[in-house]
Amino acid sequence: MARVLREMADVLELQGANPFRIRAYRNAARTVEELPAPLTGNARRDVAGLVELPGIGEDLAGKIAEIARTGSLRALRKESRDVPSGAIDLMRLPGIGPKRARLLAERLGVRSLDGLARAVRTGALRRVRGFGGRTEARLREALAAHLADANRTLRAHAAPYAEAIAASLRALPGVERIEVAGSYRRARETVGDLDLVASAGPRVKLTERFVALDGVASVLGRGPTKASVLLRSGLQVDLRVVPEASYGAALVYLTGSKAHNIALRGLARERGLKINEYGVYRGTRRLAGRTEQDVYESVGLPWIPPELREQRGELEAARQGALPPLIENDDIRGDLQSHTTSSDGRGTLEAMAEAAQSLGYEYLAITDHTTRIKIVGGLDRAGFRRQMRRIDALNARLHSLTVLKGAEVDINPDGTLDLDDATLAELDVVVVSLHSAFNLPPQEQTRRVLRALSHPSVDIFGHPTGRLLSRRRGARFDFGEVCRLAVERGVMLEVNAQPERLDIDDVACRSAIAAGVRPVVSTDAHSAAELHLMRWGVDQARRGWVEKRHVANTLPLSRLQALLHHRR
């Protein structure tokens, strides 16, 4: 549904329609993407529900219901008739907006990116008025990069670049403050580029130093206050430099999200104020801008954590003094999923325990795999019995850490579990996960998951969808139903901290805690070093409005054990 709405926005943009009408479609696409539950398919009921949502009126509600029912949109087919085919594809290239896309499609008969590449090669492009040599060269590069695949990067993979660049610039004389902003700061699971904000005096010429940094492959743009580069890794990095008195305003602006900024500026406007990246203004007089707190305060709000700035109700919550006290890394007291050399882990039981101890944890659950998935070399009932005895022996030697006896048990395609009931009942922590048959029809997948979670020994549903970012979509099931059963049975849902999983995601986290589900944040570590991945999971939980009080592994051991025993 979101894709259809976005296509409608693209088509309208090519037509040169009212920009606010275009924005309405894009906002609606975003809203639809974040719907907590599927629509009913009953047009009247769907429309009634949809018009309650912000930014959705009668018209869009009707259109969304139409897409839900028919899979397409009559209005889109009608509007598309006036638009040269292929022009939408051209708009995906940096430097090509609606005007140029339309111009190229009409003047050159270009219908696709391949067609544009041909026009560049033959020199036809340069004969179009408004397209010179520089533009041609840039497009040639953009085409090469785009066709090579310009995807988003996992945030955790971008982190070393972000931190290294910020550190190099911070070390320069005359640089006052510098931070990585953008979706990186909001902790989105993937980032399209890195956005840096710095304050420095005008004589520092920071953008010049920036574009000369080691690792820069090409300079996409450079002015006195703003510059963009492409790193050899393919990652784009933008830098914005402002005076110190504007640093907070620039940080808000570059942290976004765009939708959050638009709404925030709207609030300022209602008070006769103007917010831009330099500060908060009444007329030409600057009232605030040195810190983010100043900026939010100027519109009567407390500071809002970056992870919440997605225009998902955070401004309203801030106004009511109802912002959640988000979970922090230091709240975590233990890890409830990890693997050892007994299955596919690379660390021994002892090495994992030692690493958990050095993190200051009170407990670590060792949850090796079962046997169904052959490649992980999992444990059978005899294997788990041996492992439990080893854990008993280890616990007798440990002081500050308790190792919990666990398993990550495969959910079979029929919803039964890959371990016998007697063994399951002896374990301290039973995590169940999907590792196969991800593509079952949603109804069947829902039945499978519900059956698995109904088993009396199950404590945690691990990486629930099984998705792998940019590689595998994950299982589809009725998340609302699963949450209802999880609450009823006291089963917890995992937020898996592996950067490629981050499963469940932020939106699911939020609807899970709203339903009363208790989340856990686990690393699913396959080595001692991977126990450090916890921060990525905590960040994802924060994006889902999760608080310390929600999360089971912020509890001290005794209370966690009470929770687990209560289940038996």
Added chain:
DNA sequence: GCCGTTTTCGGCCCGACTGTTTTCAGTCG
């Protein structure tokens, strides 16, 4: 296309950089 203790019509966030033309439109974030 949405929305309303400033409005049911007339607003809707705001500014930097590029390239090409020659005063600014287009694009981007």
